[in-house]
Amino acid sequence: MKMTETQPVRPLEDQIDRDLAGRMTYADYLKLDTLLSAQYPLGAEHDEMLFIIQHQVAELWFKLILHELRAARSAIMRDTLDPCEKILSRVKCIERQLFDQWSVLETLTPSDYAKFRPMLGPASGLQSYQYRTVEFILGNKQKDVLQLFAHDPKICEELRRELESPSLYDEFQRYLARHGHAVPQSCLSRDWSAPYVRNPALVPVFERIYAEPSAHWPVYALCEKLIDIDELFQLWRFRHVKTVERIIGFKKGTGGSSGVAFLRRIVDYVFFPELLDVRTRIGSA
Ligand code: HEM
Ligand SMILES: N[C@@H](CC(=O)c1ccccc1NC=O)C(=O)O
Numbered sequence: 533m534k535m536t537e538t539q540p541v542r543p544l545e546d547q548i549d550r551d552l553a554g555r556m557t558y559a560d561y562l563k564l565d566t567l568l569s570a571q572y573p574l575g576a577e578h579d580e581m582l583f584i585i586q587h588q589v590a591e592l593w594f595k596l597i598l599h600e601l602r603a604a605r606s607a608i609m610r611d612t613l614d615p616c617e618k619i620l621s622r623v624k625c626i627e628r629q630l631f632d633q634w635s636v637l638e639t640l641t642p643s644d645y646a647k648f649r650p651m652l653g654p655a656s657g658l659q660s661y662q663y664r665t666v667e668f669i670l671g672n673k674q675k676d677v678l679q680l681f682a683h684d685p686k687i688c689e690e691l692r693r694e695l696e697s698p699s700l701y702d703e704f705q706r707y708l709a710r711h712g713h714a715v716p717q718s719c720l721s722r723d724w725s726a727p728y729v730r731n732p733a734l735v736p737v738f739e740r741i742y743a744e745p746s747a748h749w750p751v752y753a754l755c756e757k758l759i760d761i762d763e764l765f766q767l768w769r770f771r772h773v774k775t776v777e778r779i780i781g782f783k784k785g786t787g788g789s790s791g792v793a794f795l796r797r798i799v800d801y802v803f804f805p806e807l808l809d810v811r812t813r814i815g816s817a
Contacts, residue, residue: 601700715734772795
């Protein structure tokens with residue numbers, strides 16, 4: 533555009549609805565009154581609003597991830613893999629958003645965070661029940677975290693239900709067994725609430741699928757989506773560590789943990805270990 537050119541002017545078109553009294557509007561549909569009045573900074577520090585909104589946006593994305601993962605798990609249980617492709621692609625995009633979102637919080641300086649951190653008391657992301665539910669659905673079961681929700685029986689019960697249910701990966705293994713794959717019996721019924729243990733006897737099942745992707749396309753494609761989801765989750769955890777490191781260094785966490793050291797210990801956790809193990813086997817006789 534030349535320096536002398538004017539910017540476009542766009543008058544409202546005649547047909548645009550102006551008569552909205554008593555009718556469904558954008559703000560009504562999206563409940564913006566509720567959404568936009570849920571930011572309550574505890575103090576007067578400018579950056580506390582960033583901190584609140586960053587977390588609220590993450591919680592909204594967690595909500596959608598849960599909605600999608602539950603739909604994917606139900607579809608697998610009904611023996612229909614078709615919808616999973618689209619659903620899990622969406623989950624992957626949301627995880628990417630959550631990963632990229634850390635860059636916004638990284639504009640928070642250590643000194644600016646230190647001004648309002650004391651007001652947070654013992655509050656911590658450790659107490660995010662939606663985050664914990666996502667971990668459970670993906671199969672990272674850990675019973676002791678229920679203790680963090682003992683103050684809220686309703687949430688505690690919901691989490692316990694998820695802890696005790698088969699994960700998305702468990703249901704996928706059951707699906708494979710129903711469709712003729714030689715999934716070990718031990719994968720099909722066990723204590724679902726126990727931490728997932730890598731099972732070498734499951735790797736040959738994936739070896740056959742990966743040896744001939746075109747013969748097993750729907751399950752092969754699902755495996756690869758699960759790998760994407762796993763990898764992005766790990767990247768999120770890593771970026772959390774790096775963000776925390778630069779903002780609070782090696783201080784203890786408000787939740788009482790050692791902080792960065794505690795977070796680092798889970799970065800390498802993988803949800804679907806056999807889907808990584810199969811890669812080692814590819815090309816071996
Ligand atoms: C200034 C920014 C942040 C700092 C300094 C920070 C720090 C920490 C620390 C130290 C912990 C360990 C528990 C504790 O003792 O408190 C933790 C856990 C956690 N934080 Fe953050 N965090 C930040 C931002 C976020 C954001 C934006 C989210 C998004 C929801 C988040 C989600 C979590 C979750 C889910 C955990 C539990 C992780 C696990 O169990 O492995 N944090 N955070
Ligand atoms: N654990 C953080 C505090 C924190 O980040 C936080 C506090 C209240 C609500 C959400 C939080 N986010 C993630 O842990 C800290 O030690 O500074």
